[in-house]
Amino acid sequence: MTKHAALWNPMADDSHPAGWISADAISLSKLIRQGIQPKPLQVCAGGTSSRCAADGLWTLDLRARHRQLIINEEGDEVEIGAGLTMAEVLEGLQTQGRSIPVGLSTVPGCGFVLTGGIGPLSRSQGLAMDHIVGLRGVWGNGDIFDLSVPANPASAGTAFSAGSDNQDETQQQWKGLLGAAPFLAVVTAIRLRTQRLTPLVIWRSVGSVQQLAIAVEAAEQWKHSASLQWAWNERIELFIACSADDPAAMTAVQTLKTLLGHCAESSMTIVPGQHAQPPFGALATSTAAKGRFHSEVISRLGPAWGQRLPSLLADLNQLMSERPHPGCQISAQQLGGMSSQVPVSRTSFIHRDAIWKPWINAVWNANDQEGRERALDWLFHANTILTESCPGVHLAQIHPHLSCHKAELNDAFQNWLPGLNQLKSHHDPYGLLPPL
Numbered sequence: 001m002t003k004h005a006a007l008w009n010p011m012a013d014d015s016h017p018a019g020w021i022s023a024d025a026i027s028l029s030k031l032i033r034q035g036i037q038p039k040p041l042q043v044c045a046g047g048t049s050s051r052c053a054a055d056g057l058w059t060l061d062l063r064a065r066h067r068q069l070i071i072n073e074e075g076d077e078v079e080i081g082a083g084l085t086m087a088e089v090l091e092g093l094q095t096q097g098r099s100i101p102v103g104l105s106t107v108p109g110c111g112f113v114l115t116g117g118i119g120p121l122s123r124s125q126g127l128a129m130d131h132i133v134g135l136r137g138v139w140g141n142g143d144i145f146d147l148s149v150p151a152n153p154a155s156a157g158t159a160f161s162a163g164s165d166n167q168d169e170t171q172q173q174w175k176g177l178l179g180a181a182p183f184l185a186v187v188t189a190i191r192l193r194t195q196r197l198t199p200l201v202i203w204r205s206v207g208s209v210q211q212l213a214i215a216v217e218a219a220e221q222w223k224h225s226a227s228l229q230w231a232w233n234e235r236i237e238l239f240i241a242c243s244a245d246d247p248a249a250m251t252a253v254q255t256l257k258t259l260l261g262h263c264a265e266s267s268m269t270i271v272p273g274q275h276a277q278p279p280f281g282a283l284a285t286s287t288a289a290k291g292r293f294h295s296e297v298i299s300r301l302g303p304a305w306g307q308r309l310p311s312l313l314a315d316l317n318q319l320m321s322e323r324p325h326p327g328c329q330i331s332a333q334q335l336g337g338m339s340s341q342v343p344v345s346r347t348s349f350i351h352r353d354a355i356w357k358p359w360i361n362a363v364w365n366a367n368d369q370e371g372r373e374r375a376l377d378w379l380f381h382a383n384t385i386l387t388e389s390c391p392g393v394h395l396a397q398i399h400p401h402l403s404c405h406k407a408e409l410n411d412a413f414q415n416w417l418p419g420l421n422q423l424k425s426h427h428d429p430y431g432l433l434p435p436l
């Protein structure tokens with residue numbers, strides 16, 4: 001057992017785990033074979049989700065031992081230890097003029113990459129996950145693995161794959177780890193393709209519901225690198241990012257600005273890369289939150305909203321007027337472009353047709369049990385409303401402790417869930433890791 005550093009997520013940080021484990025892959029394999037009780041084992045990489053530590057359970061803390069960052073000679077590949085944050089990865093790559101696409105914040109750890117990794121560059125560069133070329137770690141049964149991207153990953157999971165049994169097995173494992181690793185294995189190191197570090201243009205503003213509707217409608221027509229994200233709290237923040245070397249995207253942003261008319265606190269900045277992005281969501285609240293808050297987040301995935309947009313925005317407006325805590329927020333990120341180019345059969349992120357990822361953040365004051373109930377009721381209500389237009393789930397946060405877990409698994413993996421269960425029966429037969 002080791003003493004642990006504070007966790008970013010206050011709820012996980014306030015929990016009382018059975019203890020903390022810090023181990024390299026070999027020691028972890030031995031520990032698993034000796035038996036870890038009680039189960040499931042919690043895994044903490046960046047420590048930003050509510051379930052990286054929990055009362056009465058052991059937490060494997062990857063942050064202390066898994067911290068390597070090794071860039072190859074050409075600079076086009078990097079191996080990272082699973083205990084690094086995205087900020088640390090970007091900082092290491094910056095020295096070589098390289099980068100990987102990260103999210104709206106660089107705070108998350110490798111859980112971000114393994115569960116998808118959606119960000120302002122997803123439309124131009126794909127998901128963070130789409131850059132993975134190698135994975136090392138330990139299966140839930142204690143077996144150590146070292147996998148590289150299969151030669152023909154496109155056929156993973158199809159009934160017609162023609163490779164040998166070994167190839168088929170590797171393809172299935174690969175597909176399982178990319179998007180469903182938390183249920184199958186502990187990943188200790190990730191090898192990723194890198195991208196050339198390029199400046200980004202970011203336009204931020206505060207707008208009305210009508211202006212949000214105009215922005216969403218325009219964004220659904222975009223065919224270039226620009227992407228829209230928005231955060232709805234006390235106010236609505238619009239946040240558009242595009243590559244500075246993409247004239248079509250720059251023109252589209254200018255056209256949208258004109259369409260929107262006056263927007264309060266509007267500003268355009270050019271930043272050298274994602275490491276220098278302005279903080280998303282900061283414009284959506286006028287007052288800095290005081291106190292210690294706990295929260296749960298559900299993320300959904302769905303196609304372009306088109307005709308459904310007016311009724312969806314009316315529902316969201318109603319929801320926001322009923323939110324039980326000032327911290328409760330609904331936000332969204334735009335997908336499409338490169339993120340839709342990867343075959344569904346290749347990874348466990350099956351919602352490749354998704355254009356929007358809205359997420360609901362339900363917040364309450366720490367130790368306020370009634371506040372928690374109210375916030376969770378609101379979360380589930382918002383989730384039901386969003387399910388209609390966004391039937392998929394992005395399992396960036398797992399909730400085995402909440403009543404929505406089973407429905408989330410179904411909506412995240414759909415007809416790939418039986419395949420995942422088969423993988424789990426081989427690689428985590430005793431349920432060391434969270435249930436599927």
Ligand SMILES: Cc1cc2nc3c(=O)[nH]c(=O)nc-3n(C[C@H](O)[C@H](O)[C@H](O)COP(=O)(O)OP(=O)(O)OC[C@H]3O[C@@H](n4cnc5c(N)ncnc54)[C@H](O)[C@@H]3O)c2cc1C
Nearest residue numbers: 044045046047048049052103104108109110111112118187
């Ligand atoms: C401020 C902030 C901004 C965010 N922005 C975005 C965004 O723009 N886009 C987006 O897609 N998501 C975003 N997220 C969501 C975040 O990426 C996910 O919740 C992600 O799973 C967090 O990973 P972590 O390593 O930081 O957290 P952790 O809580 O340590 O891990 C999250 C889960 O993944 C599992 N896990 C983590 N590492 C491993 C591993 N190595 N092997 C096996 N299982 C593992 C854990 O069991 C845990 O359940 C954001 C979250 C925060 C807090």
